[in-house]
Amino acid sequence: MVVVNVGSCIGCRRCERSCPINGITFNEFPIKCMHCDKNPCLYACPENAIERIDDKVVVIKDKCIGCGLCALACPFGAIRIDGIAIKCDGCYKRDVEICKEVCPTGAIDTLEEILSNKLCNTLDKLSKLYNIYGGLKGSAK
Numbered sequence: 001m002v003v004v005n006v007g008s009c010i011g012c013r014r015c016e017r018s019c020p021i022n023g024i025t026f027n028e029f030p031i032k033c034m035h036c037d038k039n040p041c042l043y044a045c046p047e048n049a050i051e052r053i054d055d056k057v058v059v060i061k062d063k064c065i066g067c068g069l070c071a072l073a074c075p076f077g078a079i080r081i082d083g084i085a086i087k088c089d090g091c092y093k094r095d096v097e098i099c100k101e102v103c104p105t106g107a108i109d110t111l112e113e114i115l116s117n118k119l120c121n122t123l124d125k126l127s128k129l130y131n132i133y134g135g136l137k138g139s140a141k
Helices: 014-018 042-046 071-073 098-100 110-140
Strands: 003-004 024-026 029-031 049-053 056-059 079-082 083-085 108-110
Touching: 014 098, 029 110, 042 049, 056 083, 071 079, 071 083, 098 108
Parallel strands: none
Antiparallel strands: 003 108, 024 029, 049 056, 079 083
16 A cells, blocks of 8 residues: 655655646645555445456546545545546556655655654664663663
């Protein structure tokens, strides 16, 4: 799952400008489709215009009637209606999502990678604190 680390996002909007689907932003932060496991948008669509392709939730434009039920069902607000439903398709035809490639700060990445980086940063900080304060405690004896 590709998400936006808002702490690293600088609001440059490169992801939005490079997105072939015209990404959706809120308060300058990109909103990405989470390609949910339970797909509320997929089940809300009366025309079966939303499908799961290569583990991505994709709108089939030729089938969409623009009723907006998918947008109402999306818990993340990642679908807009402009005649038809428009949402991130996860660049399902590519190996890497375009928004992730163009992000200058690496704010757009897989959830696992963002969490791993945060964990590594936290462990580095704890290690430095331990070296500073652990050494003081040992020298007080």
